[in-house]
Amino acid sequence: MNEIVIEARGICKSYRDSRNRLEVLKNVELRVGKGEFVVIQGPSGAGKSTLLHILAGLDDPTGGSVLFGGTDIYALDENSRSVFRNRKVGFVFQFFHLLPELTALENVMLPGLFKSFWGRGNKRESARCLLERLGLSRRLGHKPQELSGGEQQRVAIARALINSPQILLCDEPTGNLDSENGANILGLIEELNKKEGITVVMATHDKEIAGAAGRLVHLKDGIILN
Numbered sequence: 001m002n003e004i005v006i007e008a009r010g011i012c013k014s015y016r017d018s019r020n021r022l023e024v025l026k027n028v029e030l031r032v033g034k035g036e037f038v039v040i041q042g043p044s045g046a047g048k049s050t051l052l053h054i055l056a057g058l059d060d061p062t063g064g065s066v067l068f069g070g071t072d073i074y075a076l077d078e079n080s081r082s083v084f085r086n087r088k089v090g091f092v093f094q095f096f097h098l099l100p101e102l103t104a105l106e107n108v109m110l111p112g113l114f115k116s117f118w119g120r121g122n123k124r125e126s127a128r129c130l131l132e133r134l135g136l137s138r139r140l141g142h143k144p145q146e147l148s149g150g151e152q153q154r155v156a157i158a159r160a161l162i163n164s165p166q167i168l169l170c171d172e173p174t175g176n177l178d179s180e181n182g183a184n185i186l187g188l189i190e191e192l193n194k195k196e197g198i199t200v201v202m203a204t205h206d207k208e209i210a211g212a213a214g215r216l217v218h219l220k221d222g223i224i225l226n
Contacts, residue, residue, distance in 0.1 A: 002033035002034040002035055002036065003033060003034045004031055004032070004033055004034075004067075005032050005033065005034050005036075005068070005069075005166055005167050005199045006031075006032050006055060006066065006067070006068050006167055006199075006201075007030070007031045007032070007066070007067040007068075008028055008029060008030040008031075008051070008054070008055060008064065008065075008066050009029060009064055009065045009066075009067065010027050010028070010029065010063060010064035010065070011025050011027070011028040011029075011030075011051065011054055011061050011063070011064035011065075011066070012025055012026060012027060012028075012061060012062045012063035012064055013025040013047070013050050013054065013059070013061050013062050013222075014062045023222055024047045024050050024222050025047045025050055025051060025054070025061070025222045026221075026222040026223050027064070027223075028047075028051060028064070028219075028222070028223070028224055029224065030051075030055075030217065030224065032167070032199060032201055033199075034197075034199055035193070035197045035198075035199055036199055036200070036201075036214055036215060037190070037193045037194075037199075037200045037202075037212065037213055037214040037215070038200070038201045038202070038213065038214065038215045038216075038217060039201075039202050039203075039204060039209060039210055039212065039213035039215070039216050039217065040052075040201065040202065040203045040204075040217045040219055041203075041204060041205065041207070041209075041210055041216060041217065041218055041219070042205060042218060042219035042220050043205055043220065044205055046205075046219045046220050046221065046222070047219055047221075047222040048171070048172075048203035048204075048205070048219055049171050049172070049203060051203070051219065052091075052169050052170075052171050052201065052203050053171075054066060055169060055201065056085060056089050056091050056169050057073045057074075057081045057084055057085045057089070058085070058091070060074060061074065068084065068088060086111055086163060087163055087165070088165055088166050088167070089165050089166070089167055089169060090160030090161055090163070090165035090167070090168045090169070091160055091168075091169050091170075091171070092153070092156055092157055092160050092168065092169070092170040092171065092173045093156065093171055093173075094171050094172040094173065094175045094176050095176055096144070096149075096152045096153060096155070096156045096176075097156070098144040098152055098155060098156060098159075099144075100143060100144050100145060101143070102143065103140065103141050103142060103143055104131060104136060104139050104140055104141070104142055104143075104144075104147065104151075104155045105124070105127050105128060105131065105140040105141065107144070107155055107156075107159055108127035108130060108131060108155060108158045108159045108162055109123045109124060109127045109162070110159065111159060111162050111163050112126065112127070112162050112163060123162075126162060127158065127162060128140060130158040130161055130162060131154075131155070131158050134154045134155075134157065134158055134188065135154065136151060136154055136155065136158075139151060139155075148181070149176060149177050149178070149181055150177055150178075150180075150181030150184060150185065153173060153174075153176075153177060153181070153185050154185070154188070157173075157185070157188065157189070161192075161198075165198075166199065167198075167199040167200070167201065168189070168192065168198050168199065168200045168201075169200075169201050169202075170189060170200065170201070170202040170203070171202075171203050172203060172204055172205070173185055173186075173189065173202065173204075174186055174204070174206065174209065175204070175205075175206070186209060186212055189202070189212075190212050193214075
């Protein structure tokens with residue numbers, strides 16, 4: 001395996017109410033090398049989204065650790081972990097999570113606002129270039145409700161890429177799209193991986209997407225089976 005970008009060690013995640021304890025992830029081990037395209041496949045409820053959120057530093061595990069560049073991200077304070085997420089990780093959500101009051105260009109610029117060494121002009125130019133590269137040069141001033149689902153997901157991908165992350169985490173990125181738009185988005189992510197060497201980890205329950213994987217990981221009932 002190439003240089004390790006991110007490693008999950010013994011990740012557990014559980015939730016407890018007054019009567020029961022639900023174990024979502026059970027001692028998950030995963031290592032992802034630089035430039036890999038890893039697809040995590042499993043049925044709904046298997047724990048795929050939870051695992052991606054933990055890898056991104058978005059949701060604390062109940063047990064275990066996530067190493068990024070040799071640093072346990074859950075040993076960091078919340079401010080340091082926020083800086084890590086902003087600069088190292090791009091996250092693509094199934095339901096886009098674009099801010100409705102902002103244009104496509106402004107949505108893409110948003111993560112760059114946290115990089116204080118960027119000037120506003122640099123942020124705007126970088127966002128514009130990304131959107132043009134993704135075929136949205138005529139949609140820069142449109143708000144999310146004025147865009148199709150496929151266009152919104154491309155804006156979300158551009159937003160995930162604006163800070164040149166070391167890894168792109170995609171949670172069911174085609175799950176809210178029709179088959180044509182889904183195929184286009186998958187092709188775009190494959191191109192980013194193959195031509196630009198961006199490390200990708202994608203969660204999906206769609207068996208057809210598994211063919212895009214350089215490596216396929218099966219998750220069921222919170223356990224990695226292979």
